Amino acid sequence: xxxxxxxxxxxxANGAPAAPxxxxxxxxxxxxxxxxxxRFYKNPHYKSLASGKELPxxxxxxxxxxxxxxxxAAGGGKATIRAFSVLDARQxxxxxxxxxxxxxxxxxxxRSRHSQVDVICTNCHSIHRSPAPKFLxxxxxxxxxxxxxxxxxxxxxxPFKHRVNEGFMQCTDCHNPHGTFAATWRMGLRPRMVxxxxxxxxxxxxxxxxxxxxxxxxxAAVRVDGCETCHSPHGSMNAKLLRRPVVFTVCLECHNGAxxxxxxxxxxxxxxxxxxxxxxxxxxxxxCHVRIHGSNSDEFFRR
Ligand code: HEC
Ligand code: HEC
Ligand code: HEC
Ligand code: HEC
Ligand code: HEC
Ligand code: HEC
Ligand code: HEC
Ligand code: HEC
Ligand code: HEC
Ligand code: HEC
Numbered sequence: 001x002x003x004x005x006x007x008x009x010x011x012x013a014n015g016a017p018a019a020p021x022x023x024x025x026x027x028x029x030x031x032x033x034x035x036x037x038x039r040f041y042k043n044p045h046y047k048s049l050a051s052g053k054e055l056p057x058x059x060x061x062x063x064x065x066x067x068x069x070x071x072x073a074a075g076g077g078k079a080t081i082r083a084f085s086v087l088d089a090r091q092x093x094x095x096x097x098x099x100x101x102x103x104x105x106x107x108x109x110x111r112s113r114h115s116q117v118d119v120i121c122t123n124c125h126s127i128h129r130s131p132a133p134k135f136l137x138x139x140x141x142x143x144x145x146x147x148x149x150x151x152x153x154x155x156x157x158x159p160f161k162h163r164v165n166e167g168f169m170q171c172t173d174c175h176n177p178h179g180t181f182a183a184t185w186r187m188g189l190r191p192r193m194v195x196x197x198x199x200x201x202x203x204x205x206x207x208x209x210x211x212x213x214x215x216x217x218x219x220a221a222v223r224v225d226g227c228e229t230c231h232s233p234h235g236s237m238n239a240k241l242l243r244r245p246v247v248f249t250v251c252l253e254c255h256n257g258a259x260x261x262x263x264x265x266x267x268x269x270x271x272x273x274x275x276x277x278x279x280x281x282x283x284x285x286x287x288c289h290v291r292i293h294g295s296n297s298d299e300f301f302r303r
Contacts, residue, residue: 024056025062064096089118110179204227211227
């Protein structure tokens with residue numbers, strides 16, 4: 001450690017950092033790994049090397065692969081250097097998190113569902129052979145996710161859907177594959193790595209901001225239970241991505257207090273005895289209750 005610091009000081013005095021013990025510097029890798037080297041300048045990890053201000057432990061090849069002198073002296077081999085092809089999932093995860101743990105978007109990565117099942121950084125990111133224009137992804141995003149979540153592709157091919165397969169949206173508009181603040185979201189309901197936008201709210205509201213509220217009269221189903229209570233977020237056979245084919249069957253899951261549809265039936269004078277379900281008119285709940293996501297002027301969401 002002391003030597004490391006001294007070298008650093010010496011290096012700083014020279015203007016260019018020298019390699020601490022065991023490190024060879026990235027240039028030394030060029031001869032034998034020309035293919036990797038020749039692509040590296042395009043890598044975001046090249047930036048810190050190019051700056052010339054970082055020590056090898058923090059920049060270039062050895063920042064991930066560890067000190068390379070012994071490796072070079074041995075003429076190569078997987079035993080003399082940190083070779084990801086022989087690391088297990090946890091070791092790889094921790095190697096990347098040595099630098100990438102502080103970002104808020106990855107604050108929950110160790111306990112994310114993906115980490116729990118050993119789906120880690122290198123399943124989704126390819127450091128040396130990324131075909132994607134951004135984020136070193138191992139494949140274009142949708143294809144990457146579908147390579148393991150095939151049934152989801154079919155959901156986005158349903159008659160009513162968010163246009164993910166058409167390229168207008170992507171999984172990460174709603175999900176954070178690095179994990180989320182699970183426990184705080186929807187009081188421990190299955191979080192499904194659904195990303196949170198502002199202040200812990202559902203990501204849906206980033207785009208559907210007219211549903212954000214707060215409304216003078218909130219519909220508890222929206223505010224407490226969440227959008228997924230009534231909508232299938234990926235796709236649906238039903239218009240408006242509804243979970244059920246006709247609107248009233250969605251409503252009657254909760255409003256089934258015979259004849260009155262609500263709390264006011266219990267002990268109080270029923271407000272509505274006119275909701276005659278044999279009358280087709282009443283089956284179209286949202287022709288009258290048009291502000292079903294919340295209203296600023298009517299407690300029954302009629303305007
Ligand atoms: C003298 C030639 C030589 C030099 C210089 C050299 N390597 Fe290697 N390296 C090899 C050989 C040979 C292998 C073994 C390849 C194999 O087994 O498939 C290897 C394997 C590796 C592996 C393991 C790849 C895997 O399978 O996971 C890594 C990582 C690696 N080298 C990184 C480096 C880095 C970083 C440097 C510069 C500090 C470097 N090498 C310099 C020859 C060299
Ligand atoms: C950000 C971390 C990181 C940096 C920086 C890095 N590597 Fe790698 N390297 C990896 C990972 C991870 C793998 C395993 C393959 C994969 O998942 O992409 C790998 C694989 C390799 C391999 C195995 C063969 C191959 O082509 O996959 C070699 C050789 C190698 N790296 C050499 C280098 C050299 C030389 C440099 C500097 C020019 C370098 N690496 C910089 C993370 C890194
Ligand atoms: C020595 C520190 C360090 C290590 C170790 C490291 N990274 Fe990085 N990584 C960086 C830096 C610095 C950047 C560039 C950040 C920037 O430009 O804002 C970066 C950028 C990235 C990016 C691209 C971000 C973008 O905006 O395009 C990805 C993806 C990434 N790293 C993944 C990994 C993975 C996967 C590993 C493990 C195999 C890893 N990193 C290991 C320091 C590191
Ligand atoms: C299940 C797939 C998956 C796993 C596992 C994964 N990532 Fe990512 N990562 C992505 C996707 C997809 C993006 C692009 C996000 C976007 O488009 O907004 C991304 C973006 C990034 C970025 C750039 C944007 C940002 O959030 O800062 C970095 C850096 C990064 N990942 C690092 C890592 C590291 C380090 C690990 C492991 C500790 C890891 N990722 C694990 C899929 C994954
Ligand atoms: C419009 C927002 C949105 C988009 C875009 C989206 N998802 Fe989801 N996804 C959700 C929500 C919300 C849930 C939770 C549903 C629930 O709890 O009923 C979910 C659940 C999931 C689940 C868990 C399903 C289960 O039944 O266990 C997986 C896997 C998933 N999504 C993958 C993906 C993939 C892959 C993509 C991109 C191809 C994607 N999602 C795009 C909102 C979205
Ligand atoms: C290498 C395979 C793999 C890749 C790539 C992958 N996943 Fe997953 N994903 C899994 C596995 C395995 C699970 C756990 C399934 C289970 O719990 O039954 C999972 C779970 C999920 C869940 C449910 C989380 C929960 O809390 O239940 C979501 C959402 C998800 N993945 C989204 C994505 C998205 C978005 C991408 C692309 C950025 C992606 N996955 C890429 C394998 C993968
Ligand atoms: C990135 C922006 C975005 C996000 C995030 C988003 N949506 Fe959407 N949503 C759209 C767009 C754009 C449409 C219009 C349909 C299309 O793409 O053809 C739409 C359509 C819908 C529709 C059908 C509307 C109609 O008139 O048929 C419903 C319902 C819906 N979204 C609910 C949700 C829910 C629930 C979530 C969260 C799980 C969500 N959306 C997240 C952009 C978004
Ligand atoms: C109590 C059930 C319920 C909940 C919860 C719910 N919706 Fe809806 N939503 C509906 C119904 C019913 C319709 C169809 C209205 C109609 O028939 O015109 C609809 C229509 C929509 C539409 C398309 C028409 C429009 O008003 O723009 C969008 C977008 C939408 N919902 C988004 C959301 C979002 C985002 C959330 C969560 C904040 C959410 N919904 C929560 C029942 C619900
Ligand atoms: C997930 C359960 C759930 C679903 C589904 C649901 N609601 Fe509600 N709704 C509630 C709750 C809870 C309240 C608040 C009742 C209270 O204050 O006691 C409420 C309140 C209402 C009110 C105001 C009544 C009052 O007494 O203040 C109307 C009107 C209403 N819902 C109509 C609908 C319609 C129409 C649908 C279908 C589109 C629907 N609801 C779907 C749970 C639900
Ligand atoms: C023709 C218009 C109309 C239709 C269609 C309609 N409602 Fe209503 N609904 C009303 C009126 C009017 C009220 C009571 C407001 C008042 O009396 O001031 C009401 C009140 C309610 C209440 C509050 C009742 C209570 O006792 O607190 C609920 C819940 C409700 N409706 C649910 C539904 C559901 C579910 C459907 C579809 C099956 C539906 N409504 C269809 C007009 C309608």
